[in-house]
Amino acid sequence: MNIRTQVLLWGAQRVSAAVLALCVIVHLATIVYAVRNGLDAAEILGRTRGNPSWAAFYAVFVAAVTVHAPIGLRSILSETFGWRGRGLDVAMFAVALTLLTWGSRAVYAVFGA
Amino acid sequence: MTALKVAVWRGGESGHFQEFEVPRLASQTVLDVVTYIQRSLDPTLSYRFACRVGMCGSCAMTVNGKARWTCRTHVSRVAVDDRLELAPLANLPTVKDLVTDMSAFFDKWAAARGRFRGDTTRKDDFARVKPDSPRRKLVDEAIECIGCGVCYSSCDVVSWNPDYLGPAALNRAWTLCNDVRDVDRRARLEAVAGDAGCHACHTQMGCTERCPKQLSPTAAIAGLKRAALAAALKGEL
Numbered sequence: 001m002n003i004r005t006q007v008l009l010w011g012a013q014r015v016s017a018a019v020l021a022l023c024v025i026v027h028l029a030t031i032v033y034a035v036r037n038g039l040d041a042a043e044i045l046g047r048t049r050g051n052p053s054w055a056a057f058y059a060v061f062v063a064a065v066t067v068h069a070p071i072g073l074r075s076i077l078s079e080t081f082g083w084r085g086r087g088l089d090v091a092m093f094a095v096a097l098t099l100l101t102w103g104s105r106a107v108y109a110v111f112g113a
Numbered sequence: 114m115t116a117l118k119v120a121v122w123r124g125g126e127s128g129h130f131q132e133f134e135v136p137r138l139a140s141q142t143v144l145d146v147v148t149y150i151q152r153s154l155d156p157t158l159s160y161r162f163a164c165r166v167g168m169c170g171s172c173a174m175t176v177n178g179k180a181r182w183t184c185r186t187h188v189s190r191v192a193v194d195d196r197l198e199l200a201p202l203a204n205l206p207t208v209k210d211l212v213t214d215m216s217a218f219f220d221k222w223a224a225a226r227g228r229f230r231g232d233t234t235r236k237d238d239f240a241r242v243k244p245d246s247p248r249r250k251l252v253d254e255a256i257e258c259i260g261c262g263v264c265y266s267s268c269d270v271v272s273w274n275p276d277y278l279g280p281a282a283l284n285r286a287w288t289l290c291n292d293v294r295d296v297d298r299r300a301r302l303e304a305v306a307g308d309a310g311c312h313a314c315h316t317q318m319g320c321t322e323r324c325p326k327q328l329s330p331t332a333a334i335a336g337l338k339r340a341a342l343a344a345a346l347k348g349e350l
Contacts (some may be wrong), residue, residue: 006307007345010338078308079273 001089009071016068023061032075048110055111062103117188119146121158122200125207130157130198137195141171143183144172145247146197147211160211167325170261174211175200180266182325202266218262221278224308226301227285231294240294248291253287255333257326264320264330276309280330281321283311287333290340303350306341 034044048054072093077083115137120130133150144162151158162172167185174183176191177198191197226299233240242249265271266279271279286305289295305311311334320330344350 003303003307004345004348006348007312007341007350010312011342011345075313079270081217084308 019064170259173261225282267319282334284330311337
């Protein structure tokens with residue numbers, strides 16, 4: 001991986017971290033609201049399905065996780081196990097695709113199904 | 114007069130700690146202790162020093178588990194129950210006893226393009242750099258490095274990633290990036306960016322915590338990260 005890509009990945013991780021900070025706060029606040037008001041699964045889905053704002057919010061959340069997690073995992077694997085090079089980059093790309101797939105499925109199930 | 118119990122690393126990469134008893138004196142530095150051992154107890158002990166006044170950066174060792182400059186470290190500040198443990202600097206190969214091979218440390222200064230390159234000749238006028246200009250102030254904050262290796266030895270990222278350039282080399286690169294006379298900025302940013310450069314830093318600040326000159330390589334590295342990202346976004350990297 002060339003130097004420019006490495007630097008841009010670092011930048012992407014910082015930007016996605018800022019997005020995640022906001023997303024996690026909203027997500028936790030939503031959980032607290034749902035629990036305190038005693039909402040069950042059906043009531044939660046009743047409010048989220050067909051709501052484009054929640055769909056957009058969680059789509060952004062999933063996108064931020066897809067960018068952030070593999071870049072961090074790449075550093076952890078590299079520093080802990082000495083794994084470097086193209087194999088690591090390909091594996092992390094696969095992790096990103098997996099996260100994107102699972103996250104998109106969850107967004108679709110909660111908001112679009 | 115009380116005595117210090119001093120455990121000193123003997124050998125190379127493999128070895129053992131040898132115990133010595135050293136008379137405890139007022140205003141005694143750790144370097145005084147090592148010198149006493151070498152001159153009065155065991156002349157085969159190897160260690161480095163030169164100036165003895167905190168300028169040359171050659172006497173750094175691991176004292177009770179932490180990298181320190183020994184000539185300016187008073188025993189009273191670091192001895193626990195009148196005991197000292199002295200070992201060579203971490204993250205560098207041990208040559209013998211308290212002497213490390215610092216080749217990798219200085220090679221990384223070169224790899225980070227830590228050498229000034231201007232484009233003027235002796236026929237040109239002096240460059241005039243205002244002391245209160247923003248870039249000159251950034252240089253001031255980082256320029257007093259004595260190359261002792263304490264930061265390099267205290268950096269966990271160096272121990273995890275042997276290719277990592279380390280705090281001192283990156284700090285040096287940052288001073289040159291802010292030198293308005295230097296013309297090597299772009300190549301230097303490329304040399305210090307990425308996985309083996311400034312972007313590998315975890316901002317744990319071990320270097321800043323331990324720097325005997327109270328510099329902040331962490332701040333210098335953060336500056337390099339921003340500068341390199343800006344260059345990458347502009348397509349200059």
